[in-house]
Amino acid sequence: MPELPEVEIYARYFQRHALGQRIARVRVLDERILGATRKATFIRRLTGEQFTTVRRHGKHLFAQAGERNWLHLHFGMTGDLAYYCDPAEDPRFARVVFDFDGGGHLAFEDMRLFGIVDLTSDPDDYIREHAVGLDPLDPALRLRLFRRLMEKRRGAIKPLLMSQQVVAGIGNLYADETLFRASIHPLRPVDRMTPDEMKAVYTNMRRVLNEMVALKAGEGDYPARMLVQHREEGDVCPRCGGEIRRTIVGGRTTYFCSRHQR
Template sequence: MPELPEVESAREYLESAVLCQPIQEVLIRDERILSQVTPVKLNQCLTGKIFRSVQRHGKRLFLELEEDLWLTLHLGMTGWLIYQDMGEVEPAHTRMLIRFQNGRRLAFDDLRIFGEVGLTESPSIFLTEGKIGADALLIDRDDFLKIMRSRRGTIKSLLLNQRLISGIGNLYSDEALFQAGIHPQSRSLDEMQLSLLISIIKDVLTTSISVRADFDRLPESYLLRHRHPGGRCPRDGALLQHEKLGGRTCYYCPEHQRLADSGPEDER
């Protein structure tokens, strides 16, 4: 599933490819991708407009059409954006196709159709109405500590909660906890641990963005290079453990990510 680094790469891609090109029409191949907007409404709002800028917040993308109109995109689990020249074959799982007057087009390809397309008056209104938390790259230490201190549950589940902090998914939560030496089922972390964790989260996300989320280009010391059955910890050589936590497969090192607290299951 695309997480913050992948979505940031998509933002950079869109910024370099689709700005300032008049839109000719919008074709919806599958209406299930639409969120609170009809194909007719979407086409009416986009035709003749240009994308003026692209913003990202967490896993969401916002393409500015005019001062009070933005296209919203969520890539879901398998979504990706593909900018094409004239004559190129349309991607096999295109759910939305934006045609520009210059003959080029932008395809939203999404195999499993968990992505979303919609409209909003502004990113801030969208984030407030959707109760979406602060961006993981922008949140400061004090706000992060305040959020985590006020919540109950395992640290892994808290990091995945997009209403608390936005942009971190299963893979990068595993990586950050691995680098911080924190077991994913840990609870009630102290201030020092939380301060270290938010610093590492930002470092991990920034590093992944710098290599365009290509795991093969990440440092050898990263869990994501070894995160598979039979993989071994690059720090101490221990066999990595994996188990289901909240329906997600979680990987960790049993040697340097030992569970320090094991209280009863808390209600969230």
């Protein structure tokens, strides 16, 4: 399931392949993927335009195509982008395809249809109206601000990291990874965390996301020291030798070390 690092890679892919290209034709192959915008409007507002800017916020990707006209992509569970030159290569689950003047094609594919393809007049308006939290890699999100946002909240740390309301972009996998590195139990109430523990969550959240962006930009596999390589009940913690346990937190399958995460 795409989280911030995966969407960052999609944003770079979009930028590399689709930026500066004029859209000759828009094909909506399955309109169930469209959000609030109707098919005819979607096609009319993008045909003849040119993608000029790509912006990512959390798990959202925005691409500008004209004044107050932005394409908005959310990748849901199985969303992906594909760029190719032969239209016979339309991916099996392509839902929307942009045919460019230069002969290239960019498809948004999504097998399970939990993703969204939509238009918005302004990404900042969208973020505000939908109360999407700050991007965890935004330099404006300093430790002090992170603490202040967390202090207003109640409940367990893991669902808060995943809520998209305090910070946006963290899903199940990297929430577990962040807490594993910060040595914090996923069910620990935020109002019972010390300032140092909150700092450890903040620091490791950014470290995990930055490392994952770098990893995904290359060809590397997850290192063995990461929890992601040990997501199995009874596995051995690569950090302390403790036992990895599985539980459900906020409806999501959660793995943690029963020894060093407190």
